[in-house]
Structures are given as C-alpha cells and as structure tokens.
Amino acid sequence: MNTITNPPRGDQTRKALIAAALDVFGRTGFDGASTRALARAAGVNQALIGYHFGGKRGLYLAVFENIAEQMQAHMAPTVEGIDHQLNELPLDDGERRERALQLLLTLFDAFIDMLAGQASAHWTPLVLREQQDPTEAFDLIYDSLIGRLLSLITRLVAISSGMEEGSEACRIRTLMILGHAMVFRIARGFTKRYLQWEELTPAHVDAIKEQFRHSVESQFSERVPQS
Amino acid sequence: MNTITNPPRGDQTRKALIAAALDVFGRTGFDGASTRALARAAGVNQALIGYHFGGKRGLYLAVFENIAEQMQAHMAPTVEGIDHQLNELPLDDGERRERALQLLLTLFDAFIDMLAGQASAHWTPLVLREQQDPTEAFDLIYDSLIGRLLSLITRLVAISSGMEEGSEACRIRTLMILGHAMVFRIARGFTKRYLQWEELTPAHVDAIKEQFRHSVESQFSERVPQS
DNA sequence: GTCTATAGTCGGATAGAC
C-alpha cells in the first residue's frame, strides 16, 4: 500500500512540464516554443508531451488551467471577504460610500500584489496574447476569476461613486481603474524605460499602491455626475 | 524621363509586403507567420522577402518603422501644438493648472483616437509583444514617439496636479493615466466580454473619452498631496 | 526585380522496445 506515500511518477512529469511550459511559452509564445525545448526545460523526454497532454496544444491549455488556479489561490480569500462585507454595509449614504471605497482599495491591494508577484511575470505575456484573439484558453481564466472580479469591482465602483451599477459608464470606469493597476505589468517596456525600473521591487509596488490609492480616492471623493 | 511619373515596381512590392506583414504578424505573431503566408497575403513571390528585406526579420523591422511613422503622422500635429502652447501658459497658478489640464485632455483625445483607429488594431498586438521583451524593434517606436509623449504627459500632469515634475510619484501617475486610455485596446478580451463591445465604434470612443475626462478632471481638481 | 526550384533545417507526432 503506497497509494498515499508514493507520488506516481507520471504526476511529477506532468508538474514539471507545466511549470517549464509556463516559463517557455511565456518567453517565446506558443509558436516560438518547440516541444523539444519544452521537454528539455522540464528535464523530461519529448515524447512525454504527447503521452500526457495529447500534444503541444494540450500542454498549453494545461498551463492556462494552472494560471487560473494560481490566480484563484491568490485572490479568493480577499474576494470572499469583500463579498461578505458587502452584505453588511452601513445604510447612511456617506458612510456606505466610504466603506465601499475602502473595500475597493483592499481588493486592489491584493490584485496589485498578484500582478507584482514573480509568477505573474511569466503568465502575463500569455494572458495578454490570448486577449488579443481569445480562444478556449482565455475562457478558462475569464470564467474562473476575471469575470467575477470585474462584477465585484463594478459593484464597488458603483457604490463608492454613486454611479448606476448597470450603466455602461460605470463599467467603463471599472475597466479604466483596472488599467490603472495593470499598466505596470502590461506596458512593461514603458515602465522599464521610463521609470528605469528593471523589475518590480517591493518599494516600487508600495509606490504604485500609494498613487493608485490617491487616484481612486480623488476620483470618488465626490459623486460622479451621471451623463 | 519617367523618374517621377513611373513608380518603380520594387517600391510597390515593398509597400505591399509591409502592409500585408502588418496584418499577418499582428494576427499570428512573428513565429506564427511563415514567409509563404506573408508573400501570399501581399500577392508577391516568397523569394522577394529575402531580396527586399534580407529575410523575415528584416521585414518585421520594416513593419515597426512603418508603425512608428503612422504614430508620428497621427500625433505630431497635436504634440507640436501643445508643445507650443506650453510656452505661453498663464502665470496665475489656478489658471495655469486649469490650462494644463485642458491641454492634457486634448492630447489624450488624439491619443485615444489613434488607439481606436482601425490601423492600431493591427499593430497593438505587435507592440504589446515587443513590450514584454523589448528588442531593437521596440526602440524604433519608443525613440521616435513614445518617449517624447511620456515626457510631455508628465509635464502636463505635473503642472495640472501640482506634483513635482521629476518625482517618481509624478511619473507613476503619468503611466497610470496612460493605462486609463490604453486598457480598451490592451485588455481587448476583457472589453469584448465584459462590455460586449465587438469592436470600437465611434459611440464607444466617445463614451471612453467622456469617462476619461471625468476621471482625470476629478483626479486633478485639487492639488495632489506630495507624499 | 521577379520568378521557379530546391537545399538544408527543424518542427510535431508517433510507433514500438523496454
């Protein structure tokens, strides 16, 4: 009986391949990564990609499942906490808005931490590429987290700004705020060249959070006029 | 004497290849685009890529030169106009800040128009990919426009917010505002799925501009506190 | 400048031994 103590060898191979593929796909893109390079990076035989994932494309999809899991693991506690607190907001309009704003900032603190993490440097290029021409792989991460996150942000934006939750304006503002936080990962070239940040150190992350906070607080310090 | 009236045949070939490559590279990436596909899309012989550009990589660089030219052509008039008006700002602090804010909004109106244009849909994926791992091709567009644009935005942000122009905080805010405007192009997957915008219609662009204006105006409606 | 033809390389997938 070694069903528990002895991890099957195949599992190790799968894990190694996914971890290596996250890196290699991230650096060279799907077409730029050869199965030989993927196998070498994982330290396994090239034929095992076919055996375990059915082929290169299968491995690619497995990588996205892994990304979705990483995102989930990082954001789930915060999202759940906020979801819960949303049910017990104060009734007074001013307090209510102030509270929602704080929840919004809490959510983005976690979000920025996730983006700043070492791991996200690998998957950002992949997700970015998928965005331009979304396939099944994009659905994987959208459905598991992004969609829910967007809804939650919209709700917080609506309350703290006084905008109507279902309105297009409110959704646009939601995406803009997302842009605020993501620009440092997405526009990496600009960030590197213009801020001369070679990589995101904790000090940089703090500076980003601080400016993000200033920006969002001033945006919603008074009710946003409905157009 | 037909040096003027008769355009050399080679020029047509080069133009056709660059135009086609902009599209094909944009959709499939550098590695995903084969020289055969590039030639077919341009309606020319595959061997001509080698003849005119020295190879696939040479064509890729030529595409980036073309992108830089397109950006320049679109932004140059606005940038120059603003540069000029910056020299004759009113001395009164309040008026000065208000004026700089209006210039900032003018600049971004042009910038958003550029991003919303049909052409940018093709080159956005290319630029995005270059950003993740900048090569010589990225320098081409950074040096020709982006760098100057960032400096100009920073200056306008500094004046209209009261932040110190050279400060890191001011530069961070500059990039964040850029993120505001770029998110709809860059996070295309989110935009499509969440706003259910299949493409950017003029009405969508107007809505983006309006929210952008609201956001920036409220951010700088009072002096930003220095940390 | 443009074409055909091909050399030379590398890709993903898989058959079959262990």
Add this chain to the structure above:
DNA sequence: GTCTATCCGACTATAGAC
C-alpha cells in the same frame, strides 16, 4: 510511464534562369 528512433510535413533562405 518512459525511452529511442523516425516519419513526414513545413519552414527559411538562396541559387540561378529570365
């Protein structure tokens, strides 16, 4: 589950006729 060996298609680049 893992390996070696290999098939076969697709690729880039280029030689050489026109």
